[in-house]
Amino acid sequence: MSEQHASEHEHGLKFYWLVLFALLILTWVTYGAALIDFGHPWSDLVALAIAVTKATLVVSFFMHVKGATSMIKMSAVGGFFWLLIFFAFVLADVLTRPGMRDFF
């Protein structure tokens, strides 16, 4: 527990403003990337990559998962694993529908 407190004190208020600033910049990058056509499927992948970066920032710093106990880290990973389950099964449906072969 003491480690957790120590890491919280390491970051001052300024640090969180910086993270927020980074998030706002990335929001503009999302917008900018949406205007450029990278072609299929790259447009989607670029947008997703930016989104994942933003989510990582929020989870690590705003939600204090970085420097948290391993129990909390495990719970966070568990949540994303569950998201992965959802994506995997929905793709198992969508990608195997008749007619999807032409999509690739």
Place this chain on the structure above:
Amino acid sequence: MSTQEFAFTPYPDLPKSHYLNVAYGLKSWLFTTDHKRIGILYLLSITFFFALGGLYATAIRLELLTPAGDMVQPDTYNRLFTMHGILMVFFFLVPSIPAVLGNFLLPLMIGAKDVAFPRLNLASWYMYMFGAGFTMYALFMGGVDTGWTFYTPFSSTYSNSYVAAVAVGIFINGFSSIFTGINFMVTIHRMRAPGMTWSRLPLFVWSHYATSLIMVLGTPVLAITIVLLAMERVFKLGFFDPALGGDPVLFQHLFWFYSHPAVYIMILPSMGVISEIIAAFSRKPIFGYKFVAFASMGIAILGFLVWGHHLFVSSQSLYAGLIFSILSMLVAVPSAVKVFNWTATLYKGSIEYSTPMFYALGFIGLFTIGGLTGLMLATIGIDVHVHDTYFVVAHFHYIMVGGALMGYLGGLHYWWPKITGRMYPGFWSHLSALIIFLGFNLTFFPQFVLGYLGMPRRYHSYPEEFQILHILSTAGASILAVGYIIPLVYFIWSLKYGEVAGDNPWDAVGLEWQTTSPPSLHNFDEIPVVDFEPYDYVEHEPVERPYRYSRSEA
């Protein structure tokens, strides 16, 4: 019963100070952080919504008495079954056992003074009431006609009913579930009394741990789905409507990702209750304790991998359908482990047919029927034929009413003396349990036949040859209603006139029976130390009941 028994029975008194008499007045309830009082708040609220949902069911059954749609307009009928489903699922079944019995008993069972976050616990009740308020508003304005499943694009584009208000209601109500789930998980991890190891946890606690896992992992998905639905409806953002570039089947994926596991939110706590009752009234340790505990976890996790069995005829790909079909059948394994272990516990036990035991035995039979018909529905070849027929309606009522509700009532009867300190009348409680069992089967068994013959669900008129089965079903529903009203009367009656039950009226093991009935404000005078295994009943030991109720039963 003879006067002699009166003379011989020692009458214990209620304890001088308990959680009900430490403070009086509305404020002492609305601002309480006592897990026991919050359980009571939930008990009152969900009873109200159960009654309201029951009224809708009554209207549905009355309309279906005749083949012609002569009682209500088709559109009204859509609203009737939708509101019935929404009220019963989100405002009764999901909170029923966890929020009432779980809140009351979980800290008692693990030897804690309260849950880990008492104020969050109170907040969960307010979230529930707040969400219920929105839903009631929609209800008074005319209700919703989408079915409780809110399938798009009807719900997001075409429906002229109060979809957004109910969506907000269910969204808010979801947080009450999440709060409860988080609270239970942290409580079980951090608040166990010395010696209360994981392998000594009562199975009621294990099943609530598994339930909490589903609540925490699943409910946010429902919340997001409902937000997406509302955004499409209000702002015309295309998620689900093909006209806007969306995919309606995506909604079904998202919805059932929560709503199938939600069935286990309803049934797992019920299974926990049944394990407690079966052990207590067979006077035996649960057969295969570890298997029953792990089966709960298995159901919780596997339950997340099967939702596509609701999409067999929704243009889901055949490949995905096959996977979901196989995985759905796998859930039967841990469920069957439980049923077989309960039966093995009964074997050669000193069985006592108390009222809770009536419900537990009823549960085993009805849950088995509900589960096996679930396997039939998981088979694509059968599902294509009976999808959206009364066969499905009958199947899930066997699970949700025959399973979850029987468990809730059984648990309420088992722990009522602990909650109130008083006993209800034995004759009436046995009678109503029997009436409920008979009424339930008469209501829902004909619906299996109806569905198999091709009667679709959600229709208010039907061909004449189905009428006899519908009449049977409506007759059963009337009997069922009587069965529900009797406990309502004698539970209220018992608060004042019931026999004083004593601390351990069933002579059961478990920490909740080692404190007073009703428990004191902080549950235990001193935190208990656990040095015994769960369910260490001494087999074949004759039971001495200290109060009149069971003697006159015997």
